[in-house]
Amino acid sequence: MHLAFMKTYVSVDCVVFGFNKNQLYTLLVQRNSLGSRGKDLKLPGSLIYQPEDADEAAYRVLNELTGIRKMTLRQFKSFTSPKRTSDTEDVNWLEFAYHDKIERLITVAYISLCKITRKLNVVSKYKTVEWCPIDHLPKMPFDHNQIVEESLKEVRNWVETEPVILFELLPTKFTATELRLLYEAIYNRKYDARNFHKKMVQMEYILPLDEYQENVKHRAARYYKFDRVTYNKRKIGI
Amino acid sequence: MHLAFMKTYVSVDCVVFGFNKNQLYTLLVQRNSLGSRGKDLKLPGSLIYQPEDADEAAYRVLNELTGIRKMTLRQFKSFTSPKRTSDTEDVNWLEFAYHDKIERLITVAYISLCKITRKLNVVSKYKTVEWCPIDHLPKMPFDHNQIVEESLKEVRNWVETEPVILFELLPTKFTATELRLLYEAIYNRKYDARNFHKKMVQMEYILPLDEYQENVKHRAARYYKFDRVTYNKRKIGI
Numbered sequence: 001m002h003l004a005f006m007k008t009y010v011s012v013d014c015v016v017f018g019f020n021k022n023q024l025y026t027l028l029v030q031r032n033s034l035g036s037r038g039k040d041l042k043l044p045g046s047l048i049y050q051p052e053d054a055d056e057a058a059y060r061v062l063n064e065l066t067g068i069r070k071m072t073l074r075q076f077k078s079f080t081s082p083k084r085t086s087d088t089e090d091v092n093w094l095e096f097a098y099h100d101k102i103e104r105l106i107t108v109a110y111i112s113l114c115k116i117t118r119k120l121n122v123v124s125k126y127k128t129v130e131w132c133p134i135d136h137l138p139k140m141p142f143d144h145n146q147i148v149e150e151s152l153k154e155v156r157n158w159v160e161t162e163p164v165i166l167f168e169l170l171p172t173k174f175t176a177t178e179l180r181l182l183y184e185a186i187y188n189r190k191y192d193a194r195n196f197h198k199k200m201v202q203m204e205y206i207l208p209l210d211e212y213q214e215n216v217k218h219r220a221a222r223y224y225k226f227d228r229v230t231y232n233k234r235k236i237g238i
Numbered sequence: 239m240h241l242a243f244m245k246t247y248v249s250v251d252c253v254v255f256g257f258n259k260n261q262l263y264t265l266l267v268q269r270n271s272l273g274s275r276g277k278d279l280k281l282p283g284s285l286i287y288q289p290e291d292a293d294e295a296a297y298r299v300l301n302e303l304t305g306i307r308k309m310t311l312r313q314f315k316s317f318t319s320p321k322r323t324s325d326t327e328d329v330n331w332l333e334f335a336y337h338d339k340i341e342r343l344i345t346v347a348y349i350s351l352c353k354i355t356r357k358l359n360v361v362s363k364y365k366t367v368e369w370c371p372i373d374h375l376p377k378m379p380f381d382h383n384q385i386v387e388e389s390l391k392e393v394r395n396w397v398e399t400e401p402v403i404l405f406e407l408l409p410t411k412f413t414a415t416e417l418r419l420l421y422e423a424i425y426n427r428k429y430d431a432r433n434f435h436k437k438m439v440q441m442e443y444i445l446p447l448d449e450y451q452e453n454v455k456h457r458a459a460r461y462y463k464f465d466r467v468t469y470n471k472r473k474i475g476i
Contacts (some may be wrong), residue, residue, distance in 0.1 A: 006288060008246045010318065010344055050244060054318040078316045078346050080248065080292040106248055106344075108316045157399050 006103040012057045013045035013107045013144065014073075015151040016065075018116035018131055019169040022181040025116060025131040026148055027065065028140075031093070032127060041132070043144045045107065047098060054108040062112055064123045072168055074111045076154040079143055090141045109147050111154060113168040155186055163203070167226040173209060175221040176200055200224075205231035244341040250295040251283035251345045251382065252311075253389040254303075256354035256369050257407040260419040263354060263369040264386055265303065266378075269331070270365060279370070281382045283345065285336060292346040300350055302361045310406055312349045314392040317381055328379045347385050349392060351406040393424055401441070405464035411447060413459040414438055438462075443469035 016027035028041045044065055048057040054075065062071045085091050085105050094102050120129045132138070134152065137145060158165055170178060180196045200206055207227045212220040254265035266279045282303055286295040292313065300309050323329050323343050332340050358367045370376070372390065375383060396403055408416060418434045438444055445465045450458040 005245070005247075005338055007243070008248060009243075010246060010248070048318065051320060053320065054316060075315055077313055078292060080286065080346065082289060082291065100243055108318065157395070161395050161398050 007101055008104040008106065009047055009098075009100075009102050010054075011045050011047045011105060011107045012054050012061060012110060013043040013147060014058055014061055014110045014112055015043060015148055016062065016071075016112045016114050017151075017155065017169065018114050018118075019182055019185065020116045020131075022185060024134045024152075024185045026134050026137070027114070027120075027129065028132045028137075029065075029129050030127040031097075032125065040127075041130075041138045042140050042142075043147060044129075048108075054110075058108075058110045058112075065120055065129055066114060066118055067121060068114075068118075071112045071114065072165065074154070074158060076109055076111050076151060077147075078106060078108045079147060080106045081143070084142050087141070093141070105142070107142070107147075109151065111151050111158070113165055115169070115171070117171075152186070159186060163205075164226070164228075164231055170226075173211065173223040173225055175213065175223060177221060179206075179224070205234065245339055246342040246344065247285055247336075247338075247340050248292070249283050249285045249343060249345045250292050250299060250348060251281040251385060252296055252299055252348045252350055253281060253386055254300065254309075254350045254352050255372075255389075255393065255407065256352050256356075257420055257423065258354045258369075260423060262372045262390075262423045264372050264375070265352070265358075265367065266370045266375075267303075267367050268365040269335075270363065278365075279368075279376050280378050280380075281385060282367075286346075292348075296346075296348045296350075303358055303367055304352060304356055305359060306352075306356075309350045309352065310403065312392070312396060314347055314349050314389060315385075316344060316346045317385060318344045319381070322380050325379070331379070343380070345380070345385075347389065349389050349396070351403055353407070353409070355409075390424075397424060401443075402464070402466075402469055408464075411449065411461040411463055413451065413461060415459060417444075417462070443472065 018025040018027065027044060029044045030040050031042060044061050046057055046061050048054055052060070055073065058073055059070060062073070063069055082104060084107070085102065091102060094105065116131060122129050134148060137148060139145065166179070166182060169182060176197050177193070179200060180191055180193060183196070184190055205227045206224050209223045209225055211223045213223070214220065256263040256265065265282060267282045268278050269280060282299050284295055284299050286292055290298070293311065296311055296313070297308060300311070301307055320342060322345070323340065329340060332343065354369060360367050372386060375386060377383065404417070404420060407420060414435050415431070417438060418429055418431060421434070422428055443465050444462050447461045447463055449461045451461070452458065
């Protein structure tokens with residue numbers, strides 16, 4: 001019968017993006033595994049506790065790792081396939097970790113952003129916390145690889161409607177090249193430097209500073225900063 | 239203990255938008271209630287069946303109502319608050335309908351779009367299916383009012399990244415005024431007709447036709463149509 005109850009748990013999983021040089025990274029944790037199986041790196045996550053909603057669970061997970069109380073967070077999709085619990089190794093680990101039988105596991109996936117220079121806490125339930133380049137992710141449990149893949153598409157939508165999030169990935173002062181490399185990493189394409197610069201100048205919320213790079217071999221580039229006041233005044237819609 | 243298992247069910251709920259004249263509507267169903275409580279109109283939805291994922295459940299719900307096999311669908315948010323099951327009337331109805339005890343109910347909310355002229359099926363589990371103007375929604379069970387409110391914000395984001403969805407709400411041939419009124423309904427603001435027209439002309443995927451309104455008292459307006467080929471070629475990103 002279609003509606004027979006399956007012991008269903010609901011979790012959150014977080015894709016935390018960081019950016020360095022020309023590469024996007026995501027934060028992975030290494031779980032305390034049952035044995036050595038080479039699949040121990042995964043997205044940070046947790047079951048949702050009884051008194052929590054999904055947002056609260058995601059804030060809790062990220063607060064544990066970064067110490068930041070309320071990171072920018074976007075719930076982007078719930079992953080609900082019954083096949084999520086088809087790998088017995090994954091289910092065994094979960095039942096071992098949570099001391100309960102689990103028949104169905106649905107996860108609410110979140111995106112967050114973090115400066116890659118941020119100090120991270122290795123909380124006790126994990127062996128390590130590390131930044132992993134998204135082009136070289138290990139094979140992860142459940143559908144975590146698919147979650148990262150889909151989250152990158154969502155980041156593109158997010159940048160189009162709220163470009164402010166770009167600046168959570170950059171240092172406070174950044175060069176035009178740094179911003180271009182970030183766009184290239186997100187959209188997975190190259191931009192002509194000169195055309196990109198023209199478009200950047202049209203973004204009124206990016207202000208040129210009277211500061212330039214120091215101690216560089218090439219011509220010192222100008223620094224820019226993000227201006228939130230101008231940004232908040234920009235027009236939405238057509 | 240935080241992790242004590244609660245008998246958790248997961249449902250889908252669908253906000254189906256329609257548009258007529260100058261008003262957005264959403265599709266509501268009237269459930270077969272336990273008694274008369276004045277809260278019987280709700281969003282169309284269903285628990286997720288065992289072999290389904292959430293998308294499949296949402297397609298099933300909408301297919302039942304509209305006969306359309308795969309409507310445009312966007313999963314936009316899961317509503318997970320433990321307070322969703324704090325109203326005993328709501329929980330009683332649910333347990334009556336599904337013959338099971340339910341301690342926690344999480345729902346994955348979807349947005350869809352439908353021409354308001356579409357013939358609808360009154361499936362047996364409901365008394366009625368009707369279009370309700372979103373400015374005059376009744377008080378609905380669970381957090382369905384909140385879901386509609388948040389879905390409207392999501393539609394705005396969706397229009398910005400995929401304006402194609404506008405044309406699922408309009409007739410195949412439409413006037414500039416009809417498109418403007420649709421924008422006004424979605425963004426809940428007025429647009430100056432002349433400025434709006436200028437902007438519309440810049441949308442290359444809207445083609446003027448050599449056809450005009452007939453039998454109107456005012457000056458007959460030109461018809462336009464959406465051109466998918468041009469639309470698909472438009473540039474994404476900056």
